[in-house]
Amino acid sequence: MTINLRDRRRRQTARDIQQAALRVALQAGYCAATTDAIAAEAGISPRTFFNYYPNKTAAVLGQPPVLDTQAGAWIATSEAPLVDDLVRLLGQMLKDDSPDRQTLRMIERLIETTPDMQILFRKSLDAISFALAGLLQARLGAHRALEADLIAAMSTHALANGVRSWAADEAMDLDGVLDMTRDQLRSVCVLLG
Amino acid sequence: MTINLRDRRRRQTARDIQQAALRVALQAGYCAATTDAIAAEAGISPRTFFNYYPNKTAAVLGQPPVLDTQAGAWIATSEAPLVDDLVRLLGQMLKDDSPDRQTLRMIERLIETTPDMQILFRKSLDAISFALAGLLQARLGAHRALEADLIAAMSTHALANGVRSWAADEAMDLDGVLDMTRDQLRSVCVLLG
DNA sequence: GCACATTATTGCGGACTGTGCAATATTTGC
DNA sequence: GCAAATATTGCACAGTCCGCAATAATGTGC
Structure with a gap:
């Protein structure tokens, strides 16, 4: 149990710091929220803050x-329609993550007051996009590398749109996010002819 | 001539600083390239550097x-196929910009050594994506806001892919970039069914 | 329980980024 | 050439982030 217990504590501390960061940023504004203030709010030393997050953005x-590219390797050989496979794969990831609505709402509010945060939010999803690409x-072959990149970017983008709706709408569930993601991708295809 | 002359000087200085930044970053690595070193290479004071660029990334x-959203407003009412209009609009912008192959190649090389730069490169295109959205x-209506966002993101992404190929391939011209952009968008539609 | 190994936290010092301000230099309009 | 506008610079300062080493906390084996 030793490793798991420590890890759990670590994750809890990381979450506590994130909550503190969001509280401070929402109250004072993102730029005015210094790492010192966040550390104080979280009840840790300024130095410890950087043991958990490399920078303020990551903390927020x-x-x-x-x-998980191992668990998603099946997509390379699947013969189901691509959109369905994409949504299945992203759904797998989303459920593993089980995001916290309250936290996402605070992030939403922060983005409203600091539009630059939206770019940072997207950037934080680039790792997903890269792995998906x-x-x-x-699946598509190396000669379709550029297209793979585009589809990956668009899919994560669509998923992010869905998650943001989910955070705002209490009545929506995670499957609703996936439905929304699928709908967006299909609509784009139709619109682009 | 007064304003134009000053402006020309300003633009030239900005270009000089960019070149200096790229030289230093390519030689020492992006992280190790301090703003002081860039300023020294460009022959200006460290303080002047920040009169031209808000940060190191922008300089590089x-x-x-x-x-230009004014000049592109026609797309809202056009009845031509969307892909064609998108490519026409992006082509208009690209030709106004008349990018410098040599500079882009240096950026390319920098991205190769510092993969994080790729994200920053994309981020620098977000303003385009936002305007395009x-x-x-x-054109599509407010009920298609999410899809507009997705198409805009994918289009600028595809254009960026094209421009990067153009920078690498001496035989390619700007129309080739647009052809590539169109091909990517069409392929994505086909692949997504 | 007890000593031990591992890991977490912290303080400190330092390099770097980015900004405001005021002094100085340069350019421009007349 | 003179006055106004603009650009450059030095200086001081707040903030970010990291490396290092000392200290504290926690889990392991006995």
Whole structure:
């Protein structure tokens, strides 16, 4: 149990720091929220803050979901329609992550007051996009590398749109996010002819 | 001539600083390239550096092309296929910008050594994506806001792919970039079914 | 329980970024 | 050439982030 217990504590502390960061940032504004103030709010030393997060942005956004490329390798050989496979894969990831609505709402509010945060939010999803692009390239072939990249970027983008709606709408569940993601991708295809 | 002359000097200095920044970053690595070193290389004081660029990233990437929403408003009412209109609009912007192959190549090389730069490169194109999303929403309607966002993101992404190929391939011209952009968008539609 | 190994926390010092301000230099309009 | 506008610079300062070493906390084996 030793490792798990420590890890659990670590994750809890990381979450506490994120909550503190969001509270301070929402109250004082993102730029005015110094790492010192966040550390104070979280009840840790300024130095410890950087043991948990490399920078202020990471602390505010927390750890984004991770796309497990091992567990998603099936997509390379699947013969189901691509959109369905994409949504299935992203759904797998989303449920592993089980995001916290309250936290996401605070992030939402912060983005409203600090539009620059939106770019940082997207950036935090780039790791997913990159991993997904790799999987898609395995499916589509190296000659479709650029397209794989585009589809990956658009899919994570669509998922992010869905998650933001989910955070705002109490009545929505995670499957609703996936439905929304699928709808967006299909609509784009139709619109682009 | 007064304003134009000063402006020309300003733009030239900005370009000089960018070149200096790229030289230093390529030689020492992006992280190790301090703003002081860049200023020294450009022959200006460290303080003057920040009169031209808000930060090191901006200096390295230079000013990205700007999508003129006035000149692109026609897309809202056009009845041509969307892909064609998108490519036409982006082509208009690209030709206004007349990018410098040599500079882009240095950026390319920098991205190769510092993969994080790729994210920053994309981020520098977000302003285009945002402007384009606005135009597309005018065409598609507010109920398609999410899709407009997705199409805008994917289009600028595809254009960036094209420009990077153009920088690498001496035989390619700007129309080739646009052809590539169109091909990518079409392929994505086909692949997504 | 007890000593031990591992890990977490903290303080300190330092390099770097970015900004405001005021002094100085340069350019421009007349 | 003179006065106004603009650009450059030095200086001081707040803030970010990291390396290092000392200290505290926690889990392991006995």
